[in-house]
Amino acid sequence: MADYNVMELMICTAARELEDGASIVVGTGAPNAAAMLAQKTSAPNLVIMFEAGGAVPLIPEMPISVGDSRTTWKALMASGMCEIMETACRGMVDYTFLGGAQIDMYGNLNSTRIGPDHQKPKVRFPGSGGANDLASFCWRMLVMTPQDTKRFAEKVNFITSPGWLQGGNSRAKSGLPLGAGPYKIITNMAVMDFEPESKRMRIIAVNPGYSEKDVQANCGFELLKAKKIVENKPPTKHELQILREQIDPYRYVIGR
Amino acid sequence: MNVIDQGVGKIFTDPDADKVREFFRKKSRKLESKVMSVKEAVTKFVKDGDYLCIGGFGANRIPASVCHEIVRQGRKNMGFAGHTSTHDFQILCAGEVFNRLDIAYIVGLEARGLSPNARRYMESGKVEVSEWTNYSLSVRFKAAAAGVSFYPSRNIMGTDTFKMSGAKIIECPFTGTKYAAMPAIYPDVSAIHVHEADIYGNCRARGITVSDFDVARASKRLIITCERLISNEEIRRDPSYTVIPYWCVDAVCEVPFGSYPGNMYGEYFSDEEHLREWLKVEESPEELKKFLQKNIFSCKDHFEYIEKNGGMHKMQMLRQKEHMFIGARA
Secondary structure, three states: OOOOOOHHHHHHHHHHHOOOOOOOEEEOOHHHHHHHHHEEEEOOOEEEOOOOOOOOOOOOOOOEEEOOOOHHHOOOOOEEHHHHHHHOOOOOOOOOOOOEEEOOOOOEEEOEEOOOOOOOOOOOOOOOHHHHHHHOOEEEEEEEEEOOOOOOOOOOOOEOOOOOOOOOOOHHHHHOOOEEEEEEOOOEEEEEOOOOOOOEEEEHHHHHHHHHHHHHOOHHHHHEEEEEEEEEOOHHHHHHHHHHHHOOOOOOOOOO | OOOOEEEOOOOOOOOOOOHHHHHHHHHHOOOOOEOOOOOHHHHHOOOOOEEEOOOOOOOOOOHHHHHHHHHHHOOOOOOEOOOOOOHHHHHHHHHOOOEEEEEOOOOOOOOOEEEEHHHHHHHOOOOOOEEEHHHOOOOHHHHHOOOOOOEEEOOOOOOOHOOOOOOOEEOOOOOOOOEEEOOOOOOOEEEEEEEEEEOOOOOOOOOOOOOHHHHHHHHEEEEEEEEOEEEEEEOOOOOOOOOHHHHOOOEEEEEEOOOOOOEEEEEOOHHHHHHHHHHHHHEEEEEEHHHHHHHHOOOOOHHHHHOOHHHHHHHHHHHHHHHHOOOOOO
């Protein structure tokens, strides 16, 4: 039995995607933990920003809001929503982490509603917040989420934030900035990317203890498979120690 | 201009820049004291049916006392900009204050979870909604602040968020690139909490600005609550710190700990214990009713609310939390 849990594995996998010197806009929770972990391991010069205006803080502990005072502690700038979003729109933000109640094979995300009636939804979620903006502007959108057949849906109830839309070149035709889009999906079972032509989700790595079959069985649509599927590396002792002792000592995120 | 596509969402405020110029033409430029109580400010400047915007970021630098007063005075049928709105939204939902809503972020309190009562209200069908995003609403305020009727942006296209918005897709006359045209929002009334203001309404704020400086300029009427009143001499000593000029402002209310239970940059952290209690009592409509009676309806003002929730001892603890950087979520 491995001595780490699913959340820790996803955070460590996500942190390794962020190269030194890159820029990222993050939210609270797991994405924040991944960015902090990257900064304390392989990417000490990771440029972290928050949509509410905090830019390049030395985050002392996990914020509870993307606008709380932890997001500007020893920061380079306390700015505003337009400053951060426009930095991304100009092309200077490499990564963002997003999530949602549903995701489809093109990486489109639903965080708005379940049910057919928009004015009287069966279940109402928060909506876009800054997610649609970041999914539109940041070069590479990452998603970190546990997977099951409900969440990974053939068709999402509502496209809140754009993935590759209807696949192929539909995103380029929509008017969204060229070249930006979903990059990798990190789940409890696997890592997926998107096949360059069809823009469909594709398995590139499976986590220790899972097979390709498990990954497909817990997905509501057919996944493509990369020519060579590798086994994802488990978290190292060093990563786990930093995550548990420095980043999330109260286990707010990794205890979930 | 050629419109390529458009959403079906309603536009709840008139983006016409000339009509608003007529309004602002008549707005006072007099340098006179606007100091009053929150009760007076809400009585005078917040009307049933008005379109409202609340500054700050959900539970950070919010004019909590104004949100409470609006509920206490029983305002109804308002329009609301659900822009980065979390605890402010929760308060206004508890009072069923609005019936039409521009949505960017609602019903959630970020890492704290979702508000059961706000969800019930939004799933009841009592609120007419248009869908937007945080940046979309930011540029809608930016357009209004600039005195124009729309702003072009590159988000939202291709999604259902666009389909349920009131945005229109147009083509750039220079490059042919597609843009989402976002209609200006000129709120009837807004409330913003700042660190310091003089009696005329010249404001200083620290920390993140969110969209507040644009909201202040876009609004027809503006209520400022501040942690501290400062002298006009202090404002004039270094005008580079002034972020909202007095001519935007209609009321100045001194409310120390005015963002409570929210966070105030450099002053005090949010009261997570109390916010957890809000979320908990909302699970039962009966419990919520009692909670609102205690914390809003039976309170004369913000001080009484604070007194009932730990008073100065609690405030001092939250000040220490802000400055000692430990246990944000504790």
